[in-house]
Amino acid sequence: MMTTIMRNVDIFKAMESWAPLNLAYDWDNVGLQIGSFHKPVKKVMVTLDVLETTVDEAIENDVDLIIAHHPLLFKPLKQVNVDTPKGIIIQKLLQNNISVYAAHTNLDSANGGVNDMLCDLLDVQNTEILDQNTVEKLVKLAVFVPKTHAGEVRDAMSENGAGHIGNYSHCTFQSPGQGTFKPLEGTDPYIGTQGDVAFVDEVKIETIMPQSKLSPVLAAMMTAHPYEEAAYDIYPVENSGTAYGIGRIGTLSQESTLETLCEQVKTAFNVPSVRVTGDLAKKVSKVAILGGSGEKYINKAKKMGADVYITGDMTFHVAQDAQEMGLSIIDPGHHVEKVMKDYVKSFLENYFTSDELEISISKANTEPFQFI
Structure with missing residues (x-):
């Protein structure tokens, strides 16, 4: 049985399906903080803050990736001085090949994010x-597909983010028609022969999606489409997307x-x-x-x-x-945002079913205040 190698980028993509980076405020610093996109990962630890105690805990438990709410690198660094607290943290992370990823104001803003967690509790x-x-910008994609491949292309687009409205997926409109084309010299047509006009029963599939999903939807559509050159149109729409x-x-x-x-x-x-x-x-x-x-x-x-x-x-x-x-x-207090640890752990465990990935919650206390 082949074992799938999980890499940091797989975890990042999962987090960004929930809390896209574009939801972060422009003064924030989210995403990869330390490490590599392509490093293999088996152990992930979720924390509110990345302090030295957090890093020591990660080292002790052979953690590959730390997911934090508060960015480790928030203000620009002019130097990495390993005699300073921040420098010591960075040095330990690099020496132990531990990556750090932050989901901050994007996780605050996301549906089901930190503020929804607090309301839930x-x-x-x-x-x-x-x-x-921000309000998501929407686009409409219309693609012309041979009737025989309409289901395959529709499913490919829907499974990559198109046609999701509320609690419904695969939302499209289909209309039948007849497409014509003439394969010229040098082509290898799926239907028809070079030099002859072909008449094909086709379906026009229309669907709406967030503009941010357009690239993966187009890639999936073209992979599923039988033609060398798929015919499609993209329209901006005035409908309001998710706020x-x-x-x-x-x-x-x-x-x-x-x-x-x-x-x-x-x-x-x-x-x-x-x-x-x-x-x-x-x-x-x-x-x-x-x-x-x-x-x-x-x-x-x-x-x-x-x-x-x-x-x-x-x-x-x-x-x-x-x-x-x-x-x-x-x-x-600010530290109540620690609620994100349980929710992020649960999200990742539901997203990844592989036993190869172990997700834990940091036990290090990053609350700076004591109450006496």
């Missing part, structure tokens, strides 16, 4: 995006007091304490959530009708501003 329902940053952005706003499954919600946050996010502003007896039902540092979105949260905004790294004056506008704040 708090049972916040009917969510909307708090701050939309993406950071933060979510929705309603609690059951109205509660602000104090009760604080306790729920502590339990759901596994934190020992939270900072809170506002009347603890206040009834709250509409909740905005943004993992990480979200203080600059207080006005958006208030405008969208939030009773309370859950986010980390809230500073003194911004908290006062929120209080003055009647928006309660619950700050459970």
